[in-house]
Amino acid sequence: MCSPLLSHVAAVMAAAAVFAVGSPASAFPTNLPPGSPPFPNPWAAFQNLSGCHMGEQRQGLAGLKDYLSHFGYLPPPPSSSPFTDAFDHDLESAIATYQQNFGLNATGVLDTSTVEQMVSPRCGVADVMNGTSTMARRTRSSRGGRHLYAYFPGGPTWPPFRRDLKYAITATSATSIDRSTLSDVFARAFSRWAAATNLKFSETSSESDADITIGFYSGAHGDGEPFDGPLGTLAHAFSPTDGRFHLDAAEAWVAGAGDDDVSRSLSSTGAVDLESVAVHEIGHLLGLGHSSVPEAIMYPTIRTGTRKVELEEDDVQGIQSLYGSNPNFTPTSPATSSREMDSGGAGEGGRRPDGVFVGVAVAAVGLLLAP
Ligand SMILES: [Zn+2]
Numbered sequence: 001m002c003s004p005l006l007s008h009v010a011a012v013m014a015a016a017a018v019f020a021v022g023s024p025a026s027a028f029p030t031n032l033p034p035g036s037p038p039f040p041n042p043w044a045a046f047q048n049l050s051g052c053h054m055g056e057q058r059q060g061l062a063g064l065k066d067y068l069s070h071f072g073y074l075p076p077p078p079s080s081s082p083f084t085d086a087f088d089h090d091l092e093s094a095i096a097t098y099q100q101n102f103g104l105n106a107t108g109v110l111d112t113s114t115v116e117q118m119v120s121p122r123c124g125v126a127d128v129m130n131g132t133s134t135m136a137r138r139t140r141s142s143r144g145g146r147h148l149y150a151y152f153p154g155g156p157t158w159p160p161f162r163r164d165l166k167y168a169i170t171a172t173s174a175t176s177i178d179r180s181t182l183s184d185v186f187a188r189a190f191s192r193w194a195a196a197t198n199l200k201f202s203e204t205s206s207e208s209d210a211d212i213t214i215g216f217y218s219g220a221h222g223d224g225e226p227f228d229g230p231l232g233t234l235a236h237a238f239s240p241t242d243g244r245f246h247l248d249a250a251e252a253w254v255a256g257a258g259d260d261d262v263s264r265s266l267s268s269t270g271a272v273d274l275e276s277v278a279v280h281e282i283g284h285l286l287g288l289g290h291s292s293v294p295e296a297i298m299y300p301t302i303r304t305g306t307r308k309v310e311l312e313e314d315d316v317q318g319i320q321s322l323y324g325s326n327p328n329f330t331p332t333s334p335a336t337s338s339r340e341m342d343s344g345g346a347g348e349g350g351r352r353p354d355g356v357f358v359g360v361a362v363a364a365v366g367l368l369l370a371p
């Protein structure tokens with residue numbers, strides 16, 4: 001069965017071919033001329049739209065509308081009339097909703113900080129589904145008394161008789177990360193959620209026996225949600241009880257044995273921490289939507305070079321409201337979470353590698369290793 005998310009997004013993606021720039025990894029240039037952007041980003045052209053506002057006509061706005069439509073902020077255009085480059089009222093209000101969700105000034109103007117947020121690598125799951133924002137609005141009072149986590153429309157969960165979930169790593173031919181490292185990374189990612197709830201997770205080698213399947217794919221891979229090459233969309237997962245979790249094989253994934261060795265290799269340009277993305281996508285597999293708390297695992301974007309694997313209070317409240325709490329659960333201290341959040345900028349100017357590391361797999365895509 002398709003999730004509500006997929007049926008919505010699949011329709012959108014039919015019109016959003018502009019995102020499908022996913023060239024095969026081997027096609028990336030290995031020597032970029034000086035002054036070129038350090039890493040390809042499918043959304044980089046949005047930077048030319050900075051400052052755009054209501055009433056303007058600017059080349060590239062149609063592509064921005066496709067982006068906003070993909071993430072649920074605009075309905076898909078009728079097939080007879082694709083999006084135009086006109087900055088109309090619908091676009092203004094879509095941008096204002098986006099700005100509210102991400103804690104930006106909700107002016108409806110495409111200011112620099114909004115564009116910067118939009119080009120950040122992110123999860124492919126929509127923020128707005130069936131016209132309703134799944135990300136609670138961020139207001140001054142909301143952190144105090146009200147939760148900010150969200151569910152998928154209809155609140156789908158794994159039923160009470162399925163609390164012991166099996167996952168299978170089924171598609172690994174498109175990644176260079178070795179199998180045992182993948183097993184370790186996903187086991188740690190699942191354990192974050194198991195610790196907070198009464199859910200249990202175990203890996204199985206049998207796909208037919210699995211509730212959840214995990215795989216790496218390039219470009220179009222049969223679910224109407226094509227991946228887009230390095231950065232842009234990193235991964236997506238489906239709501240319960242679909243169980244599919246897909247990762248973009250073209251990302252410069254970093255995967256290792258733990259916090260320290262992963263942190264060292266995250267300073268590579270464009271590097272994305274696999275475990276951080278896995279913890280986020282598992283939240284979707286269990287029924288959580290996106291949160292507008294920037295520190296939450298379920299926040300839609302993640303900066304390159306960043307490791308973010310601890311559940312935040314908002315994530316814990318969200319998952320416990322769906323599945324109950326684990327009596328032995330001890331929340332992580334806020335100090336640990338903020339330490340993990342403060343590394344790296346947009347992949348450049350971050351920490352320097354401070355030595356040789358062992359046991360870390362960097363799923364390089366050619367460009368990463370360019371001199
Ligand atoms: Zn997501």
Ligand SMILES: [Zn+2]
Nearest residue numbers: 221223225246
């Ligand atoms: Zn997919």
